[in-house]
Amino acid sequence: IQRTIASADRIKRIHYSYQRRTDDYRFDVKDYSEYNAVLQLGRIAIGHSWLSITKFYPGNRLTYCTRCWRIGHLRNTCNAESKCRICLENLNIDTPHMCNNEPKCAQCDGKHHSLDSQCQVLKEYKDQLKEDVEDAIQKGLLQRFSPQEKSPSFERREQDFPPLTASDNHSNEKWNTALPRTTVESNKLRASYTDKTIDSINDNL
Structure with missing residues (x-):
């Protein structure tokens, strides 16, 4: 492939x-x-x-109850007693359940599991569900997912960022000039010079 x-x-x-x-x-x-x-x-x-080769459409998910194992509703809305998934005997919290391992269908009482794909009631339910879904899609009530074109992701290419040559590197000489080191003595000299300058200006006023 x-x-x-x-x-x-x-x-x-x-x-x-x-x-x-x-x-x-x-x-x-x-x-x-x-x-x-x-x-x-x-x-x-x-x-x-x-x-x-064709598009893949996932099957419609069944709605079934994990309390009574019947299709068409969920556990949180079921008022029935909890049943064994295999034999459908009622489960009691106080009494340990001993399953006889003989499958029984909650849909048709047949000798198979309740969600067996070979169950005739389950087949009819799936066919009806498929028709209802297709009808809802035709009426615009549902929308089937379809892949969309994605916008191209950013890719860094070397030609988009050429290296700078020596002539393009405009360096400023002033930035590269070494400055004199500042010390305590130099600060005192600058302060003394500043004081003398201020005194000279005052004398000339």
């Missing part, structure tokens, strides 16, 4: 709950122009095969 799409990143195989003859992979494309070019092409060459 990275040989064909240079900016491909975070490549992961999609895991399914059932057996498949082929594998699907999900990955990000950081470069926006490359992302559009790949989608427009619709295929990618891997080995000696041309494989289809």
Whole structure:
């Protein structure tokens, strides 16, 4: 994948709950122009095969309760007794629960886990949820996320900051002139000279 799409990143195989003859992979494309070019092409060459490539739309998340294990609501709104996730027996704080490890579905009472993807009630719920989401998108009530083109980040290039030559270095000689060292004696001499100058000015007035 990275040989064909240079900016491909975070490549992961999609895991399914059932057996498949082929594998699907999900990955990000950081470069926006490359992302559009790949989608427009619709295929990618891997080995000696041309494989289809499409946008990845994450599945709609189910709303289910971890208290009674039924779908359609959350735990904080459930008034039912807490149940075992496997056998659906009521849980009592004062009595340790001994699960018989026989799965029971909270949706259809079948002999499988409550969130088993093979449950017919769960399948119908997912199909209805998908239709409702697509309908809400068509009506503008929901918006599907789509990647946006990012503004180019700042890159420092050497030609933008050429080194200064010797002729461009306008140094001021006055700044480089060594100043005489100031001492206590020199300060006293300056003060005495200042006093004499003031006295001379006063005499001439």
